[in-house]
Amino acid sequence: MSKGLGTTVGRSSRRRILRLAGGGITMAALGAGLTGCEDELATGGEGSTPPPRSASPEDGKAPDDGKAPEPLWTKSTSAQTYGDNDELVAVDGVVIASGDPLAAFDGATGEERWSLPDGAVPGAPLLLGDGTLYLESGKYDGSVAGYVPGSGKEAWRSRLGKEYRQPRPVAVDAEQVYVIAEILEADGSSHTNVIAALNSGTGKVAWKEQRDLGTQQNGIHAAVQGRYLVYTDFKNNVTVRDTATGKQVWTQKTTKTSYGPFVVHQDLVIVPQGQRLQAFALSDGSEKWSVRTEEFTGFREPSLLEDVLYIADSARTLWAVEPGTGKKIWQSTALKDASAQVPRQFVKVGGTLYGATDLDKQGGIHAFDAKTGGLRWTFNDKSGDYHSWLVATDGKRVYALHGKKLHALPA
Secondary structure (H helix, E strand, O other): OOOOOOOOEOOOOHHHHHHHHHOOOOHHHHHHHHOOOHHHHOOOOOOOOOOEOOOOOOOOOOOOOOOEOOOOEEEEOOEOOOOOHHHEEEEOOEEEEOEOOEEEEEOOOOOEEEEEOOOOOOOOOOEEEOOEEEEEOOOOOOEEEEEOOOOOOEEEEEEOOOOEEEEEEEEEOOOEEEEEEEEOOOOOOOOEEEEEEEEOOOOOEEEEEEOOOOOOOOOEEEEEEOOEEEEEOOOOEEEEEEOOOOOEEEEEEOOOOOOOOOEEEOOEEEEEEOOEEEEEEOOOOOEEEEEEOOOOOOEOOOEEEOOEEEEEEOOOOEEEEOOOOOOEEEEEOHHHHOOOOOEEEEEEEOOEEEEEEOOOOOOOEEEEEOOOOOEEEEEOOOOOOOOOEEEEEOOOEEEEEEOOEEEEEEO
16 A cells, blocks of 8 residues: 555644644634534543553563553654644654654664754655655745655655645655645635646656635545545545546545545545445445444544554444455454543554554553454653644554654554
């Protein structure tokens, strides 16, 4: 599966609204913007998260006392994140968090390897493809740049054209970088946007297609699977385009807006829509399977790891699902039993599944038994920072970002 899966472009997600509220903005001032966010808030009470102490376990397993492991190292960073899954990456021996300056830390020691002022727009996706890190330029000069992750050296740069404003990468594969940009009017305003493909070798524009009037350049999640570019938006749309030509293969409305990432598996795109998790055929948009959770309960963001789809719901049930069929592998109520918060991003190392949560209370980084969903331990730095947790792994360590604190945990 190509990198760029579940990418978010734009900063106006409901998750960000809730985090800003936690940082001091009153709920009254947010008004109707909180519609549909109840599942974000129903995540548990006080005092259930164990402190991060005791000896580091092997293979993600908890010590006998069930406490979380000590961090291998902790560093302060320049991170400026908004809680989207692709704002923290681990690749080529370094771990990188979106921020200004963009900085890469040695995965083993935490020492800074390189720093890049104006390297990326804070909160913008860090897209990996064919050994290159693709970024929206932090200089706001209309360019998209590619860097060698291990060294920070520039390897590629492209511009869509002066008639477009700030192209934003949304997905990448081995041959192309896919961007969305505003189309500028003569007076400098913009009412429409374009989706385009840039050749990742030459930087030349492979194709560009104007999107429908009323569509937005913000709130896009995208993925590439073979000849298909798939994306969702805040307008309740799922759209598939041909990667070779940019022509629309199909588009259709969903029953509820998908505010977070989706997954693609073989010939399917799988999208959470509130109470429903639905799989569509990439070729024509026909429904292939659907799973429902309990009434008044909503699915969170899914992750596809080693051909298993992991997803939690707002009732604090964790699911493992066969992505090809929708068949349940297991369900776990360990989160509910521990009054712990629901994760919405997952990584897996060996037999342990790690989940990152949103708001801080009873959250952090959960470690689960990947075969049963049993909760092994929860790591929380007790900082009280209102930012969402983010998690990434290089297979040797698990990296947890919380606000400006980056922790390395044993995997």
